[in-house]
Amino acid sequence: MADRLLELESVSCGYRGGEAVLRDVSFALREKRRVAVIGPNGSGKTTLFHVIMGLIKPHAGRLQVFGRPIEGEKDFFFVRRQVGYLFQNSDDQLFCPTVLEDVAFGPLNLGKSPEEARRVVRETLSLLGIEAFENRIGYRLSHGEKKLVALATVLAMNPRVLILDEPTAGLDRDTTERIVAILNDLRLPSIITSHDLDFLDRVTDETWVLRDGRLVPAVEHTLHAHYHVHRAGGHPHRHAHLDED
């Protein structure tokens, strides 16, 4: 199917000696879709992403990216050109002495000349509003700054699909807002995990749940209750968004 950017077919995967982490997972990312994947800790979200990027070999199943069946290392190099993967921990993603070198690493690997790579770095950093970071030393950045730089390293490769593994975990509100703005500006087809459902609601348009190794579409818009506080909450009152229904 032409509009299937990324397709998993009955993928099963497990760690040595352990139980299966993914059981018969089938999933497709379509053009212009932004998908949230939710699930408890250890449910296999990261494993799923590693399978897509070719970092873990599944026991069974097939993977297609942009209509191309993905089998060997060569195919995965193709995947990695198309799919930008933001790691859960930015420290794993950044390894160069300076931000400039880190962001330039991907473009250079894709065969860009040093001048082009520098231009791409500058453009990407200014897209994220972090131009001033260019000559800073990677490991001296704060957690939020590292996350933005890690995102820059991914975006600098001009991916056609984004996979973001808990991009807002541990970030303050301002940095989260910045990431929301960037993602909504780019509108790239993406798969995003997070435990922050409000964040996911703002940057994705469908939700899948990963539980017990199975990936299923979530039933959307379930009526549910919240505990909440506000002034004079003890008095009888109505809530506007419920009145609309």
Add this chain to the structure above:
Amino acid sequence: MLDEPCAVNGRRTFLHRLDPRTKILGSLAFSFFVASIDALPAAFTAFFFSLFVLALARPPLGRTAVLLSAANGFILFLWLFLPFSIPGETAFLFGPFRPTWEGIERAALLTVRSNAILCFTLAFVTATPVAGIAQGLRGLSVPEKLVSLFFFTYRYALEIGKEYSRILKAAEIRCFRPRTNMHTYRHVAYLVGMLLVNSYERGLRVRSAMVCRGFRGRLPVLEPAVVKKSDVFSLVVLAFVIFTVGVIHG
């Protein structure tokens, strides 16, 4: 110089701008030459020359002093033994010991020589970011695997250090104080074990992240090296100094 205080902070002296290959070759040639010097005056000349080169790199004074004195701590041991163990004319009486002129000269020669090489190397390290050194090595046809090994060893020595202090802090906030007992030995062993496991796993994750960004075993280069007039000039000056010192002092 783990955190490259001078190399990254944007100080750009004449030495910083030289091609890393020039600097590697120059340091190598100079070190071999100095190691072969056998007379004090020549050693002193070489030492003053490397002090001059070090000044060119404008290193931070305090840090340089610390590094130099640390290295000279080892040289101190030479002074404890050499003057008394080399046979020759007795210089003076020192209690029951009889230091000889030959021994003192030998110790002085070694000290001056070591410091000459040290200052020169320090100038080179100060003026070259590690990525530049890696690139220079590659330019000199050192195998890619060795270059990557060098680069990542440097990069992760720091990371392992950070991991170590993280684990140590975790132990300290629970009131761990090292003593001479089984409890300490066991937990220090845990610490070292965790350090190895964590560092290994982290290495794997970093590699994964690199592979995701198109890494295929070769570190790309952002600043391609070009041999400039200043490189040729520096090597000629260095060759001249080596030649002159070599000839004059035989």
